[in-house]
Amino acid sequence: MQDAATYSAPLGPQLPKTPTGIDGLDEITEGGLPQGRPTLVCGSAGCGKTLMGVEFLVRGILEYDEPGVLMAFEETADELAANVTSLGFDLQALQDQGKLRLDHVHIDRSEIEETGEYDLEGLFIRLGYAIDFIGAKRVVLDTIEALFSGFPNQAILRSEIRRLFRWLKDKGVTTIITAERGEGSLTRQGLEEYVSDCVILLDNRVIEQITTRRLRIVKYRGSTHGTNEYPYLITEEGISVLPVTSLKLAHEVSDEIVSSGVPALDEMFGRRGFFKGSSILVTGTAGTAKTTLAAAFAAEICRSGKRCLFFAFEESPQQLVRNMRSVGLDLNKYQEQGLLHIEASRPTLNGLEKHLVTLHKFIRDWQPEAVVIDPISNLITVGNITEVRSMLTRLIDFLKVNNITALFTSLISGRNIQQEMTEEGVSSLVDTWLSVRDLEGVGERNRGISILKARGMAHSNQVREFLVTDEGIRLLDVVIGPTGIVTGASRLTQQIKEQAEALANQQELERKDRELERKRRVLEATINNLRTEFESVEEELRQINHDELMRQQALRYNRQNIAGSSSPE
Amino acid sequence: METPLAPTATEDETWELRLYVAGQTVKSVTALANLKSYCEQHLKGRYKLEVIDLLVHPQLAAGDQILAIPTLVRKVPVPIRKIIGDLSNQERVLVGLDIRPAESK
Numbered sequence: 001m002q003d004a005a006t007y008s009a010p011l012g013p014q015l016p017k018t019p020t021g022i023d024g025l026d027e028i029t030e031g032g033l034p035q036g037r038p039t040l041v042c043g044s045a046g047c048g049k050t051l052m053g054v055e056f057l058v059r060g061i062l063e064y065d066e067p068g069v070l071m072a073f074e075e076t077a078d079e080l081a082a083n084v085t086s087l088g089f090d091l092q093a094l095q096d097q098g099k100l101r102l103d104h105v106h107i108d109r110s111e112i113e114e115t116g117e118y119d120l121e122g123l124f125i126r127l128g129y130a131i132d133f134i135g136a137k138r139v140v141l142d143t144i145e146a147l148f149s150g151f152p153n154q155a156i157l158r159s160e161i162r163r164l165f166r167w168l169k170d171k172g173v174t175t176i177i178t179a180e181r182g183e184g185s186l187t188r189q190g191l192e193e194y195v196s197d198c199v200i201l202l203d204n205r206v207i208e209q210i211t212t213r214r215l216r217i218v219k220y221r222g223s224t225h226g227t228n229e230y231p232y233l234i235t236e237e238g239i240s241v242l243p244v245t246s247l248k249l250a251h252e253v254s255d256e257i258v259s260s261g262v263p264a265l266d267e268m269f270g271r272r273g274f275f276k277g278s279s280i281l282v283t284g285t286a287g288t289a290k291t292t293l294a295a296a297f298a299a300e301i302c303r304s305g306k307r308c309l310f311f312a313f314e315e316s317p318q319q320l321v322r323n324m325r326s327v328g329l330d331l332n333k334y335q336e337q338g339l340l341h342i343e344a345s346r347p348t349l350n351g352l353e354k355h356l357v358t359l360h361k362f363i364r365d366w367q368p369e370a371v372v373i374d375p376i377s378n379l380i381t382v383g384n385i386t387e388v389r390s391m392l393t394r395l396i397d398f399l400k401v402n403n404i405t406a407l408f409t410s411l412i413s414g415r416n417i418q419q420e421m422t423e424e425g426v427s428s429l430v431d432t433w434l435s436v437r438d439l440e441g442v443g444e445r446n447r448g449i450s451i452l453k454a455r456g457m458a459h460s461n462q463v464r465e466f467l468v469t470d471e472g473i474r475l476l477d478v479v480i481g482p483t484g485i486v487t488g489a490s491r492l493t494q495q496i497k498e499q500a501e502a503l504a505n506q507q508e509l510e511r512k513d514r515e516l517e518r519k520r521r522v523l524e525a526t527i528n529n530l531r532t533e534f535e536s537v538e539e540e541l542r543q544i545n546h547d548e549l550m551r552q553q554a555l556r557y558n559r560q561n562i563a564g565s566s567s568p569e
Numbered sequence: 570m571e572t573p574l575a576p577t578a579t580e581d582e583t584w585e586l587r588l589y590v591a592g593q594t595v596k597s598v599t600a601l602a603n604l605k606s607y608c609e610q611h612l613k614g615r616y617k618l619e620v621i622d623l624l625v626h627p628q629l630a631a632g633d634q635i636l637a638i639p640t641l642v643r644k645v646p647v648p649i650r651k652i653i654g655d656l657s658n659q660e661r662v663l664v665g666l667d668i669r670p671a672e673s674k
Contacts, residue, residue, distance in 0.1 A: 106634045111650060113665030116599075116657035121591040121638035122623060122630050129627035151637065151653075 015222040018066075018138070018174040021059025022052065024241030028217060028226035033198055038165050038175040040195040042187045043202030047213060048234050049178040051087075052202070053140035054080065055238045056176055058089045061099040066137035069101045069130045069173075073146035077102035087238050101130045107150030114152060120160040124167060131173060139168065139175040145189050165194050186218065197221045203229070212353060212387075215241055231353045240357055242394060253277065258370070258405055261300030262293070264466075264475035265434075268451055270458030274432055277403040278455070279396050281427060283410045284436035288447055289468050290409040291315070293436065294372045295324045295331060296473055297407050302334035306369035309362055310342045313378040317342035328471045341366065347378045352391045355379065359395060363404065371399060375409040396429050431455040439465065439487045446487035449475070465491065584608075584616040585645040586666075589630070591623045591638045596655045600639040603656040611668050641666075 017031035057068035182188035334340035590597035
């Protein structure tokens with residue numbers, strides 16, 4: 001009996017997997033841990049090995065209804081339960097429901113005397129009993145290496161551990177075995193040679209006083225998996241693994257437009273604003289009103305009744321509100337309406353990953369329409385460029401997938417020759433890139449804004465001067481002088497000059513008009529003269545003609561008379 | 570499967586011993602035989618021996634923190650002592666149980 005699901009799997013039979021329920025881990029392992037097989041989780045102290053095991057069990061119970069057994073070799077059941085209470089895992093309640101069984105294995109070398117042959121059947125029986133008692137599908141052996149301290153006979157121990165893993169496989173339970181990281185090998189006791197199905201390595205690295213935890217899947221027999229090192233965090237909700245980049249670039253896109261909050265700036269875009277869900281980067285040197293632009297955008301989002309999340313890494317919320325009031329932006333109003341949330345913290349407060357998780361958490365809980373991060377360049381202080389870049393990539397991906405419009409500001413150093421390159425190198429990730437810069441002229445400094453890129457829409461190529469006024473940001477019309485665009489006082493000079501020129505031109509024009517009028521009149525007079533002259537000439541000619549006619553008539557008459565008098569003769 | 574041996578006159582207190590086994594394996598049988606012989610020799614009349622087969626009572630394994638099979642647990646006198654293995658080394662068993670062979674003469 002084949003069911004439809006088997007047929008619909010396009011890639012043929014896949015290794016059956018058990019989802020861990022741990023945030024992000026299932027994505028990297030492409031579905032979870034190998035079902036019914038042991039997985040080794042190794043790492044040094046403080047990596048969260050035990051926590052990963054506990055979370056695997058708890059999520060298994062809560063999300064997949066798979067009971068689990070935790071065999072702890074280091075901590076007692078009460079200690080374990082207390083340790084994970086802060087994460088919201090109530091182990092006691094789960095035990096009471098018969099979904100979870102904690103078994104603390106206490107090994108005290110001083111109590112044990114060894115004489116002759118033995119095996120670890122007792123461990124098998126205990127584990128088997130616990131598994132059968134609650135019908136467990138998942139088992140966690142927390143630091144089985146503790147056995148090595150209790151039993152000096154390594155030969156027996158190793159063969160028994162090998163037998164244990166075989167036995168667990170036969171039982172069909174998905175097992176996590178935690179082990180301490182060893183020098184030069186994955187685990188101190190070389191457990192990796194017994195567990196050959198899946199090995200996950202946890203790592204705890206301190207770089208420049210900031211700790212980052214990383215996870216890597218060393219091997220996963222019979223399955224593809226993410227091979228990178230993935231940062232992970234231990235948050236209030238358990239472990240959260242962050243894939244560096246999402247696997248695909250396949251998010252939904254919106255055709256809606258959101259305003260930038262500065263009407264004249266909207267005019268510079270072919271579609272009168274930004275695409276909803278796009279990411280916008282505002283770069284500029286110090287004091288070029290990046291924050292003001294960002295706040296204007298945030299206020300615009302709130303004005304339209306949508307929620308906006310503002311991460312301020314430089315100013316406290318109160319300071320930001322006060323400062324923005326001076327440019328006519330009343331952020332306080334939106335805060336009171338619950339439309340704007342300003343989350344201010346120093347970048348150094350947390351590692352980058354923690355910041356990312358804070359962002360994720362806020363965004364997930366609060367569902368904002370837009371997110372502003374002011375500025376992203378400050379994050380550089382807590383990580384190196386590659387890390388910041390990878391974090392921002394993930395953040396931008398995350399925001400895009402959720403169709404949230406994001407505006408980032410970034411401080412660039414004025415001396416940097418490659419001004420177009422932001423330090424974080426995120427410019428290729430963003431859709432729209434605004435550059436604000438100082439236009440330094442003779443004895444003064446003015447602000448100019450230009451669009452470096454705007455994916456998917458036509459945009460103005462002009463550098464526009466803008467003023468930060470009491471009513472917000474105002475873009476000025478472009479004034480072109482003999483040496484390019486002019487700003488500030490030169491702009492005024494240029495304008496006055498142009499006005500004077502225009503006046504002179506006007507006067508010249510009027511003068512020319514008058515001249516023309518005069519010429520016309522002269523000409524008309526001349527024409528009249530000529531016409532009078534012509535008339536007199538004409539009259540004279542007519543008179544002459546008439547005289548001639550009269551003369552000829554008289555002549556003809558005289559001739560006839562002469563002829564008549566001579567004929568009768 | 571209990572084999573309590575009735576305690577008779579004791580010098581001080583009755584020893585309580587528990588032997589955990591898993592079925593009738595060679596190791597378990599050897600261990601039980603060895604143990605009985607040591608007890609008869611050194612603790613005659615003042616010990617109680619309980620043999621627990623974990624295949625029958627798996628829930629009892631956790632109580633005494635049993636991992637290895639066979640395990641001999643000395644419950645009384647305190648402190649608890651554990652001896653694992655088939656108990657083939659008499660000297661070590663006696664040291665482990667803190668039985669002074671001199672007493673048994």
